[in-house]
Amino acid sequence: MVYGPHTPDDRSRMLAALGIGSVDELFEVIPTSVRARPMHLPPGLTELDLMARLRTLAGHNRVDLASFLGAGVYRHHLPPVVDQILLRGEYYTAYTPYQPEISQGTLQTIYEYQSLLAELTGLDVVSASHYDGATATAEAALMTCRATRRERVLVSRGVHPQSRQTLETYFAGANLTFDEVPLIADGPAAGTTDLAALGRLLADPERPIGGVIAAQPNLLGLLEPMAEIGRLAHAAGALFVAVVEPVSLAVLAPPSAYEADIAAGEGQPLGIPPQYGGPYLGILACRDSLIRQIPGRLIGMTSDADGRRAYVMTMRAREQDIRREKAASNICTNQALCALAAAVYVAALGPGGLRDVAATGAARAAELAAALDDAGAPRLHTGPYLNEFAIRVPDAVAVHRRLLHRGILAGIPLAELEPGDASLAEGLLVCATESTTAEEIELFAWALRDELGSRPGVPAGSIGEGSR
Amino acid sequence: MSVTGPKLQPTLFELSGPGRAAGRRIPAPPADALDRLPSDSRRAVPAALPEVDEQSLVRHYVNLSQLNWGVDTGFYPLGSCTMKYNPKVNEWAARLPGFAGLHPLAPDETAQGTLELLWELERDLAEISGMDAVTLQPAAGAQGELTGILLVRAYHRARGDLERTEVLIPDSAHGTNPATASMAGFRTVNIASAPDGGVDLEAFRAALGPRTAAIMITNPSTLGLFERHIVELLEMVHAAGALAYMDGANLNAILGRFRPGEAGFDVMHFNVHKTFATPHGGGGPGAGPVGVLAPLIPFLPAPRVLREPDGTFRLERPGERPASIGRMRGHVGNVGILVRAWAYIRAHGADGLREVSDDAVLAANYLRGRLEADGAWEIPFAGPCAHEFIASGTALKRATGVRTLDVAKRLIDKGYHPPTIYFPHTVDEAMLIEPTETERLETLDAFADALLEIAREAHETPELVTSAPHSAPVRRLDEATAARQPNLRWRAATPAERSSAG
Structure with a gap:
């Protein structure tokens, strides 16, 4: 056993208790015709050799440029306190806090994450995390269609192409459609969302729009006229989704200031290393009125039987293990430890x-x-x-x-x-x-x-x- | 509400005091750094974030951590979650600066180490599962399911077969399966299980037809049983022109014993945070790679990792494989998690992985045998089990009024994380118990003793059980109020509230 405790003697005792001679007997239920042929994998490495191989592979990446x-x-300065907290086994070897009495650490830290992101976005409801910025953006787009019962959204080309591509995949599955709003090609507003084109797309009575999605700052780093985009969206009965970069929210107007209904974003800048693409943190937040539409876990404050303050997963009727095919999303495992990293990072700064x-x-x-x-x-x-x-x-x-x-x-x-x-x-x-x-x-x-x-x-x- | 128990903590916001924010971490910016931004794009009111010194911050998080139960704390037999030991060398590996510091848009030639590792991991997972190819992109098991079902959709569409709108799912399935089918635009058809807990072949036969896109099967099932009719089921599905999806949540039971692709499953997902020991993180992150047979390869998400004839590695370029279902997320995957999974597989090799499943299944059967011998708990399905098993408290509830929920809470007092309870929904008062291969025999015995002792307590002092837990940091929670009047974020008290509280 590489990481397990069982000695040959332990195994013999268990087999004897079961009255069988070999562990093979426990697998006899597998029909003979589909029993596995031997696997061909490189032989197991000792810890010493494993570490040497990993060092070699890591050394083939160029992170010195x-x-x-x-x-x-x-790439941000990462205060070492963030990783020290993440390395607490009580956090990283726990799972979803299904038993709140022995999960208050996870529950309170995620409640605090929700609170910190609520301060940064100005929106009251913050999901306990999504996979990354791209999937959070796709889920936000799906939310707008559920909430408005419309089947089409508009996405600015100032939104990261990977988020647009992810949205495209999710929308294909949901049989929904989207159009892209071009960026202005030249002049003083070049590189920002073309408001005239947006207005035209919103004006088509044959194609009612559920949501308008724009990024601040946008893909090209430029500041968008978010208030104006929001006004156009709302005038057409659509919801407005702001794709945000969380560090920028310390200095830029929060989504609430320009009347965004939903904020989505990539949380990586909040204390999470680049590590070639993940795990990151999908930020998803919304107004109170959309609380029943937001997918993913929510942690609420409540009290225990003795009246002490305590925390628990709540509004669970939106989730897949309760609602099954009628759930708001299939998300189950999320990015909780990355949300913890973000909370410690924000608090440390x-x-x-x-x-x-x-x-x-x-x-x-x-x-x-x-x-x-x-x-x-x-x-x-x-x-x-x-x-x-x-x-x-x-x-x-x-x-x-x-x-x-x-x-x-x-x-x-x-x-x-x-x-x-x-x-x-x-x-x-x-x-x-x-x-x-x-x-x-x-x-x-x-x-x-x-x-x-x-x-x-x-x-x-x-x-x-x-x-x- | 008071915050009085040992280790219970006020919120970060209550620890805050003006000017306390920890230390000088970066040089101060020039005073005019933001002057070039238009004023209407700037934040008018600073965000009310807490200001806490570093020592107070550390004590806050360390004390809170001690309110948590993790695999590093003790036994965590949460069925279908495979809460096995998370090797520390894997944490070291993921933090190597060469892996952790690599930007996802770094040119391929600067990312050769990670690309090679991902390429190898794809091949290792394909070999373990008997699949022809693997994508590492999905961020979690549920996203792997969505990927897999979108691949099924693309496959049928590419053949011009647009009538397949249904996915058949047994009623014992994890809730993510039907939720996934809905997200991918399919209608879920629920199929009742047979009395022995297995798939009901006749029910499947009746439901299969030209509208069936796929079946989703968890094997071994969520009842901890290997599907003994799997060969007939797969034949039936393929004869109907449908595809077979395997939910790999329970792969820890069959490493080296059953390779889904070799047996005829067309597509499956892996939960690396279960089978390959990457940490569960308090709910995530995990990763949910997807394996497919050859006919589905053209549709895999982009970008894939490719090896060039000269032995170097690169990512697929945009549009290089037009049949792809597209992108499931940003970049190539939860790479930091995949590094850990690679390390776990390479530490074991083929023999080591087979031993993992052998020991996991042996331990589950041993524990099951201990409970069955005593008779206090019903073991509804005849043995042997796979890596987990169901025990039911139906008779106990009838005799004593004590519910499985109460038993779970009492287990906390005895020093254990409760098993998964009330799942699958097909068994009343269910406990799904998964000991994993990394728990000592002494722990298995002590846990069995604790469950049997609780059964005795339920008869003798039922209120002791129904009012449990007694030794946890908090007692049972008011979940009804939490849902009725949701408090999802901290709000500083107004001056009026403060004076009335004082």
């Missing part, structure tokens, strides 16, 4: 600390924008941004590759993120956070200037070409 990658997943994280990211991003502009790569858009923006680089994909060979992850080529949009073909989406150093910005700008040939006397690509 100057990174300007964002697009919904951000406090309101001033979280504001500082957002504001420092904004300041670093402005420094980055200035440095890259000076290097010959101006911003692709002119509208306001927080900590992420697109730059214009001729032959962006090739330049991006060459910069990688110089040890720089120069953001994300928009041609790869949004292949169909010609107005974005020369864009690189870059971000900065409080973890971005002045040296990294300087290195990026210097190398980019060199690649673009805008530094007199040094031909493009002559330094470090092809080296790693």
Whole structure:
């Protein structure tokens, strides 16, 4: 046994108690014709060898580069206290708090998570977690259709393409439809949701819209006219879903301020490492009036038989184990430990600390924008941004590759993120956070200037070409 | 309401005091950092987040943790959840900076280590299950189910077979199965189980037809029984032109003994947080990879992990496989969890995994035998069982008025997490008991003793049982008020409330 306790003697005692000679007898119920042939797997490794192999594999990833990658997943300073709490076995080796009397730790911490996110979003009902930002956005879209009994939503192309693709998958299953609202291609509002197009799509009496979904900041890092989008949605009888980035909510207007009915978002920036895509945290919050439509667990405060304050899973009649085929969603296992991470992170920073994280990211991003502009790569858009923006680089994909060979992850080529949009073909989406150093910005700008040939006397690509 | 019990904690918000927020974690931003943002996009009123010093914060969370029961605390025989030991080396592995620090949009050439691990894990899971290919994308078992049923939908549609609108599901199934079928746009047809707890072949035969898209079968079933008619059932399903989905929740019973793909299941999901020992996290995160036979491969979610002829790895590019059902979530999966699952499988190898199931099934049968021998608990289905079994308190309730809920609460006093109760719904006063392979014989014996002692207490001092738990941090909760007047977030008391409370 690798991790189990049973000795050959233990097994003999159990077999003897059952009056059988071999454990094989317990599997005789499996019909002979479908009994497994032996599995072919690499032989089991000792802990020593296992750790060596894992170190080797982890070492084949390059996490030492100057990174300007964002697009919904951000590198932040992680206070060590967060992981110390996550490593408490009482939290991470528990399961869903079905027995509240011995689950108050999980229950109270998730209630506190709900409360912290309610403060940040301004919305009173916060789900105990969804899988990630993309699935939370899809669930939010489904909510709008359930609540309005309409079968179509509008999604701004400023919402992350992976969230739109996930929504597409979920909608195909539910036999619902959606249309995309384009972004403005040029002018001062370039890169933000096209309000005129939105208005036209909302005005079609043959196609009543259940929900309008827009992101703040949007995919391109730009600030959207959320209040105006919300007004248009509500005037057409649709609900308004704001896709938010939680750290930004320390400084940006909360969804409640622009009358959003639902907020969805990727919670990774709240104390969760990037780890190549997950586990993350799907944030989903709504107004009180939508409480019966929100999928996923909710934790409520109540009292015990002695009148002590205590917490319990509540409003359970929405969930799959009670309602089965009529449930609001099939979600069961969620991302509770990631919600705990988010709560500890927010509490560890406090309101001033979280504001500082957002504001420092904004300041670093402005420094980055200035440095890259000076290097010959101006911003692709002119509208306001927080900590992420697109730059214009001729032959962006090739330049991006060459910069990688110089040890720089120069953001994300928009041609790869949004292949169909010609107005974005020369864009690189870059971000900065409080973890971005002045040296990294300087290195990026210097190398980019060199690649673009805008530094007199040094031909493009002559330094470090092809080296790693 | 008071907060008086040992370790009970006020909320973070009550611990807050102006200026207490912990330490200087990052450099202060320039005062004008946000001036360039339009004022109407900025927050007018700061969020009322708590300000707590780090020591108070740590004590808050440590004390709260001690109100919790986890596998690391003690025995946790929660049926159908496979609460086995979570190896610590796997926690170390997932936290290696090379894994934890990798951005999901990092270029493939900077992600070779993770891509190789994922590629290997897909192959390992395919070998374990007898499936032809595996996607690691689904975030949890229920999302794996949705993925699998959307694959079924895509398969039928690609063949122009649009009439298949029904999914057949036994009444003993986990609630996620019918909820999944609904999310994927199918109508659920519930099939009653046979008296022996197994699938009712005749009921399935009667329900199968040109409208059947798939059946969803949990094998072994939620009653802890291997489906003995599985061969006939699969033949019948395929003859009707439908596909067979296997809910892999109970895979811990059959590693090395039964490979669903080899036996003829078309699609299944794995719960790595059950079978492959990744932590349950207080409710998640887990991961729910899906395995398929060859005909379903074209429809798998994108992106897949590919190996190039030169031995390097890359992610599929957008649009590279047009028949795909699309994307189930952001990025490639709960990779941090999948690293742990890979480590668990590689620590065991084929022999070790088979031993896992052998010991899990042996332990369950041993515990079942102990309870059956005493007679205090009904064991409704004839043995042997798989990795879990049902005990019923119907007779006890009739004789003493003590319900299974009371028994569960009394188990807390005895130092155990209760089993799953009142599930499956097909058995009255059910307890679904899953000891797993990682509990010592002494623990199994002591747990059996505790259950038998509770049965005696139910006869002699029933109020002791019906008022349990007595030793937990809190007593039974007022769940009715919680649902009727939901309090889902902390609100600071108004000055008027504070003065009336004072």
